[in-house]
Amino acid sequence: MANGEEKIVLQYQVPGDDFTRAGEASADLKARLKRLGFPAAAVRKAAISLYEGEINLAIHAGGGEIRVEVTPERIEMWLDDEGPGIPDIALAMSEGYSTAPDEVRSLGFGAGMGLPNMKKYTDSFEITSEVGRGTHIRMAVEIGRS
């Protein structure tokens, strides 16, 4: 990685009240990874996964926090919120399942493909959630496997 740095840590706050700003973190991550010279496929997978996660923080959780650690081997991302939580994670992970209201659908989201997309594009994906407490996701893209 550039300048011989071992690890780059990035942190972002996702607002819960401004849908138009969701996507700023993933756009920033994408631009940085490109500048660092990471392979295009890996950059895209990480950016899409973070983008879907960011949208979820904005529309389902009332906002949240993102932490990204970038090393030459992997791009690792944590998304944490203190939103309503997910009662049935297996159901939420299935393609097409969505509780998004019509107003979110009219904005182009709420197809129920976000969590499945995140799992599909990352090499490891873990989600834990507690109703009334919040949701935590850790996911990573391995550079060698892209």
Place this chain on the structure above:
Amino acid sequence: MKISDIIQILDAQLLTPQADLDREVHTACGSDMMSDVLAFVKDQSVLITGLNNPQVVRTADMMDMICIVFVRGKRPDAGILALANERDMAILCTEHTMFTACGLLYEQGLRGGVH
């Protein structure tokens, strides 16, 4: 075809004057659901949509698309155009419906991505 050809075929208006219209495009995707666009990485370069909000530009950016066509006369606002300009994207708008716009472009050789 080139982005300039799309303008001609769709009788479209260019809303980002500084965009490079000589760039080649071979594949496109037409959708109003952004998660569907994100679900299939196929190296498409044009997004045709009736949706009008900043997430359209962000989604296209995630997919490395270089041109967005807004159908049915939808006109993106200055904030959306600014996002597109930052990314060197060409923004077009046409009066045609989604179906007709896609049909006209397909007829002239533009294709969906390879699955």
